[in-house]
Amino acid sequence: MPEAGVPVGYFFAVSTLLFSLGVFGALRRTNPVAILMSIELMLNAVNINFVAFSRHLGAADPVRGPMFAIFVITVAAAEVSLGLAIVLALLRRRRSADVNEFDALKG
Amino acid sequence: MPQHAWIIPALPLASYALTVFVGRRLGERAAYIGIAALGLATVLAFWTLAAVGGGASAAMSVPWLRLGDWEIRMGFQVGRLEAAVLAMVTLVSWMIFIFSKGYMHGDARFNRFYAHLSLFVTGMLTLVMADNFLLFFVAWEIMGLCSYLLIGHWFEEVENARAAFKAFLVTRLGDVGLLLGIWTLAAATGSLRFADILEKVEAGELSGSLVTVAALLLFMGAVGKSAQVPLHIWLPDAMAGPTPVSALIHAATMVAAGVFLVGRTYPLFEAAPAALATVAYIGAVTALVAALIATVQTDIKKTLAYSTMSQLGYMMLAMGVGGFAAGLFHLEAHAFFKALLFLAAGSVIHAVHTQDMHRMGGLIGPLRLTGLTFLAGALALAGIPPFAGFFSKDAVLVAVHASPYRALFWVALFTAFLTAYYMTRAAALTFFGRPREREVIEHAHESPPVMTAPLLVLVVPTALFGFLGPWFQAFVGGHEAHGAEAAPVQALAIGAAVAGILVAWAIYGFRALDRRTAIRLLKPLYVLFKEKFFFDHLGLAVARLGMLLSLAVGAFDRLVVDGLVNGVAWLVLLIGRGARALTAGSAQAYALVMLAGVVIGLFIYQVLGRVG
Numbered sequence: 001m002p003e004a005g006v007p008v009g010y011f012f013a014v015s016t017l018l019f020s021l022g023v024f025g026a027l028r029r030t031n032p033v034a035i036l037m038s039i040e041l042m043l044n045a046v047n048i049n050f051v052a053f054s055r056h057l058g059a060a061d062p063v064r065g066p067m068f069a070i071f072v073i074t075v076a077a078a079e080v081s082l083g084l085a086i087v088l089a090l091l092r093r094r095r096s097a098d099v100n101e102f103d104a105l106k107g
Numbered sequence: 108m109p110q111h112a113w114i115i116p117a118l119p120l121a122s123y124a125l126t127v128f129v130g131r132r133l134g135e136r137a138a139y140i141g142i143a144a145l146g147l148a149t150v151l152a153f154w155t156l157a158a159v160g161g162g163a164s165a166a167m168s169v170p171w172l173r174l175g176d177w178e179i180r181m182g183f184q185v186g187r188l189e190a191a192v193l194a195m196v197t198l199v200s201w202m203i204f205i206f207s208k209g210y211m212h213g214d215a216r217f218n219r220f221y222a223h224l225s226l227f228v229t230g231m232l233t234l235v236m237a238d239n240f241l242l243f244f245v246a247w248e249i250m251g252l253c254s255y256l257l258i259g260h261w262f263e264e265v266e267n268a269r270a271a272f273k274a275f276l277v278t279r280l281g282d283v284g285l286l287l288g289i290w291t292l293a294a295a296t297g298s299l300r301f302a303d304i305l306e307k308v309e310a311g312e313l314s315g316s317l318v319t320v321a322a323l324l325l326f327m328g329a330v331g332k333s334a335q336v337p338l339h340i341w342l343p344d345a346m347a348g349p350t351p352v353s354a355l356i357h358a359a360t361m362v363a364a365g366v367f368l369v370g371r372t373y374p375l376f377e378a379a380p381a382a383l384a385t386v387a388y389i390g391a392v393t394a395l396v397a398a399l400i401a402t403v404q405t406d407i408k409k410t411l412a413y414s415t416m417s418q419l420g421y422m423m424l425a426m427g428v429g430g431f432a433a434g435l436f437h438l439e440a441h442a443f444f445k446a447l448l449f450l451a452a453g454s455v456i457h458a459v460h461t462q463d464m465h466r467m468g469g470l471i472g473p474l475r476l477t478g479l480t481f482l483a484g485a486l487a488l489a490g491i492p493p494f495a496g497f498f499s500k501d502a503v504l505v506a507v508h509a510s511p512y513r514a515l516f517w518v519a520l521f522t523a524f525l526t527a528y529y530m531t532r533a534a535a536l537t538f539f540g541r542p543r544e545r546e547v548i549e550h551a552h553e554s555p556p557v558m559t560a561p562l563l564v565l566v567v568p569t570a571l572f573g574f575l576g577p578w579f580q581a582f583v584g585g586h587e588a589h590g591a592e593a594a595p596v597q598a599l600a601i602g603a604a605v606a607g608i609l610v611a612w613a614i615y616g617f618r619a620l621d622r623r624t625a626i627r628l629l630k631p632l633y634v635l636f637k638e639k640f641f642f643d644h645l646g647l648a649v650a651r652l653g654m655l656l657s658l659a660v661g662a663f664d665r666l667v668v669d670g671l672v673n674g675v676a677w678l679v680l681l682i683g684r685g686a687r688a689l690t691a692g693s694a695q696a697y698a699l700v701m702l703a704g705v706v707i708g709l710f711i712y713q714v715l716g717r718v719g
Contacts (some may be wrong), residue, residue, distance in 0.1 A: 023702065026695070027695050027702070028695075035695075099693070099694065099695060103693055104692060105693075105697075
């Protein structure tokens with residue numbers, strides 16, 4: 001069935017770009033809040049893929065793909081609130097928010 | 108009565124426990140515990156002997172250990188051989204217990220001495236009565252332990268401690284053989300009981316080579332315990348112990364355990380002619396070598412020690428040529444007069460505080476009783492009738508003469524000559540002649556009755572036991588002396604003994620020949636004897652060889668075996684150190700690695716997917 005509108009490859013390009021930005025930010029940034037935002041970027045790249053594929057494959061149930069995306073957004077919101085709480089606790093305890101200073105996992 | 112014979116070893120065991128637990132509170136009165144226990148045991152042993160003589164015998168055993176289908180039983184048996192040895196051991200031990208009361212008076216570890224002595228007697232009596240190899244071996248080792256403890260009784264002198272150590276280690280060498288022999292027999296017959304094993308041997312169920320190997324291994328244990336060449340080197344050093352210990356353990360009883368072992372397993376040896384020949388030759392060599400060394404000893408106890416070794420050689424020789432009863436007869440007779448000689452020597456040492464015979468002389472004056480009893484023992488050892496030694500040695504010589512070993516008979520006869528020589532020499536140097544040191548003789552006084560009474564008691568069997576010879580030999584189940592051949596052998600034996608006495612008296616009594624001249628004339632021989640045929644050097648060389656070997660094995664163990672294990676550990680440690688750098692603690696670094704892993708994994712999946 002021929003598709004109307006934007007071709008699916010464009011969506012992949014955008015989501016790949018977003019995911020790569022997210023990965024770069026999550027690995028490179030030292031500010032925990034920026035890292036959380038980068039993770040959010042990666043999750044949204046995934047969400048775009050869910051929605052795009054849902055439409056592209058013309059699934060029998062057109063709500064299934066977007067449904068996943070909504071779940072991801074909900075869980076991500078919860079995750080971010082938890083993440084921010086941890087960042088606050090760290091600030092109180094260590095007077096710092098630089099992830100390079102947190103190396104308690106060192107072997 | 109024989110059914111209750113187990114009480115006999117139980118008595119000294121009880122004495123041991125009592126002496127250990129309440130001895131400290133009793134002080135030197137603790138000796139009475141041991142003396143009473145041994146007295147009772149002696150009475151019981153003679154009662155048992157009488158009962159056994161009347162035809163009774165007893166055996167009892169209880170299950171000890173069950174390994175699958177294999178049941179090991181512990182028990183005792185009392186037959187003629189056991190009853191005879193029990194009576195001898197208890198009597199001699201009793202006398203020595205009494206003697207020690209005087210000899211050890213004032214010793215710092217008086218009670219410990221009596222405790223160990225009691226434990227030793229327990230071991231000896233158990234060994235004699237054991238009906239299986241396991242109990243036999245346990246008793247054997249108890250005696251080894253007590254020997255060690257008692258030789259080192261005065262361990263303040265490092266020499267004594269070393270002597271104890273030497274005795275323990277050298278006899279241990281023989282014990283390894285004994286253990287292997289027991290193991291061989293147990294593996295072949297499936298039983299540890301003497302009766303079962305000997306029955307199978309006599310029925311010819313075991314192969315000849317196996318019997319020979321087992322007999323030789325058992326004999327190795329006997330060589331160690333009975334101080335036969337080449338494992339004899341511990342016995343002279345064992346004289347470092349108190350003299351009653353030398354009398355009891357290293358003359359009368361424990362060293363006879365090796366001979367008893369051969370006697371106990373005699374059917375095994377009879378089934379292995381090669382092993383029997385080995386016993387005969389080792390015995391003859393020991394008898395001769397020890398007698399030669401004894402001729403140049405200056406220490407009264409060492410002279411007696413070498414004479415013990417020599418007489419043990421006689422017993423082995425008798426066993427080896429088939430004179431089972433003769434060997435056991437000599438064992439019993441020797442136990443009586445050697446205990447007497449050692450106790451008399453102890454009495455002398457107690458009086459003069461030296462063991463060097465060249466510093467004594469003329470002691471028959473102040474020590475009349477001791478001197479006379481010593482002379483009785485010396486005459487018995489030299490083989491002068493009517494003392495016990497004459498009959499028993501004669502029985503041995505007759506047995507050797509009746510065997511095909513012609514050369515060994517002359518060796519034994521020459522040894523008899525030497526025996527008479529060195530005993531006369533010892534008696535002459537100690538008791539006769541002018542006193543050589545005023546100081547020594549002026550302070551000499553006769554020992555108290557508690558010490559002289561045992562001497563007098565022991566004179567009785569020393570003088571009279573010989574007349575029981577034919578009866579005894581028939582009693583323990585051997586053949587009686589061959590009457591027809593006995594007369595010329597007896598004449599030769601008496602001749603050798605008298606010749607030995609005369610030669611020694613000529614040198615040490617009449618001074619017809621100055622001993623220094625004699626030494627100069629026979630210088631190489633003198634050095635050879637004085638250095639004990641260099642057996643100590645041989646022993647040291649063997650020990651050094653063993654040490655080198657163990658050092659090499661130790662180095663291999665440390666470098667290669669441990670090296671392998673430690674090397675693996677080091678490798679892991681090194682890898683771990685390297686890997687530690689990876690875990691710098693930064694969560695972002697971990698995430699990066701994770702990402703790299705995912706990428707590489709995907710890459711491989713793609714490539715392999717294409718290829719596949």
